Amino acid sequence: MKRRTRLDSPLIPLTLQQLHRLMCPPNHQAQDAERVEKESAWVAKKQITQRFGVSARTVDNWLIRGMPHFKPSARMVRFWIPDCDDWYRRQFGAHGTERR
DSSP, X not given: OOOOXXXXXXXXXXXXXXXXXXXXXXXXXXXXXXXXHHHTTEEOHHHHHHHHTOOHHHHHHHHHHTOOOEEEETTEEXXXXXXXXXXXXXXXXXXXXXXX
């Protein structure tokens, strides 16, 4: 039997979710997909601006007004999507901030 080398394997880029679907049995995929979604809910300012349809300056003003965020370093800001959605609803009385 021929031993496979790294050059024999296809060089197809896979996302983590695609790889997860290939490796996990179907009955665990739904639970694991929910866990992966919750873990990846930390996003950068760019994703927040796209989510709410505002500019980066508006998000900066919201930070001053108390929008929940995490600042791991001087130049990096991360946002937890569910907390930001709740804050937005409380501030502006809007329902359904989900854009998809």
